[in-house]
Amino acid sequence: MNIFAIGDLHLSFDERIQKPMDIFGPSWVAHHEKLRQNWEERVREEDLVIIPGDVSWGLRQDEAMADLQWIHQLPGKKVITKGNHDLWWTSVTRLNRLYDDMTFLQNHCYMTDEGIAVCGTRGWICPGTEGFDDHDEKIYSRELLRLEFSLKEAEKAGAEKIIAALHYPPTNDKLQGSGFTAMLEAFGVKTCVYGHLHGKEAFKNGIKGVLNGVEYRLVSLDYAEGVPQLICSTESES
Numbered sequence: 001m002n003i004f005a006i007g008d009l010h011l012s013f014d015e016r017i018q019k020p021m022d023i024f025g026p027s028w029v030a031h032h033e034k035l036r037q038n039w040e041e042r043v044r045e046e047d048l049v050i051i052p053g054d055v056s057w058g059l060r061q062d063e064a065m066a067d068l069q070w071i072h073q074l075p076g077k078k079v080i081t082k083g084n085h086d087l088w089w090t091s092v093t094r095l096n097r098l099y100d101d102m103t104f105l106q107n108h109c110y111m112t113d114e115g116i117a118v119c120g121t122r123g124w125i126c127p128g129t130e131g132f133d134d135h136d137e138k139i140y141s142r143e144l145l146r147l148e149f150s151l152k153e154a155e156k157a158g159a160e161k162i163i164a165a166l167h168y169p170p171t172n173d174k175l176q177g178s179g180f181t182a183m184l185e186a187f188g189v190k191t192c193v194y195g196h197l198h199g200k201e202a203f204k205n206g207i208k209g210v211l212n213g214v215e216y217r218l219v220s221l222d223y224a225e226g227v228p229q230l231i232c233s234t235e236s237e238s
Helices: 031-042 061-072 134-156 179-186
Strands: 002-005 048-052 077-081 102-104 109-111 116-121 161-166 191-194 209-211 214-218 229-233
Touching: 048 116, 048 161, 048 191, 061 077, 061 102, 077 116, 077 161, 109 134, 116 134, 134 161, 134 179, 161 229, 179 214, 191 229
Parallel strands: 002 048, 048 077, 077 102, 116 161, 161 191, 191 214
Antiparallel strands: 002 229, 109 116, 209 214
């Protein structure tokens, strides 16, 4: 099994949602067509794809269903965490009844048969970010707690490897450590994937590479050029 990740799909197949992405540059022209082609070339039915947020521009679940159905029709199993634009995200219990190949992650973890756990939450901007205030602190603390719930479940399940998926970067734009990075280190997370950042200037604000034993991977769609990024393979480890 191969595990891939790609975030920020920003789909809007429902005709009620008018969100053309090509206004953000050439990398977004027909981005869903490029993504489908790249996905189908790389991902097999036995593989897993992590999607760390910003899946659909729908405001309600019914407006996001065409986008979720499009993802459902792609090969592989999918684990999805919430992004800041996923306003359609309702009860995670209700969402997890929709498709047998798609898991919506909140407060829990996803375990593969190979003993790999996928944990995650939306995340939030981190302390040290300009304008970070008491309101941000409240949301940041709540997201830390949700990540802890997910990681503790993986630990209890005896996960041999943990991959964490956040939507927001786990550091501020100065790339300073945070409660997220400290928690990932404490639980022995192998890799953390995240999205949210778009455009060359913003890409520089995301931590990349290995820090204190954790590998950080930016997998937003435009940074990944519409290609699901290989995170690990159990085949190469066997």
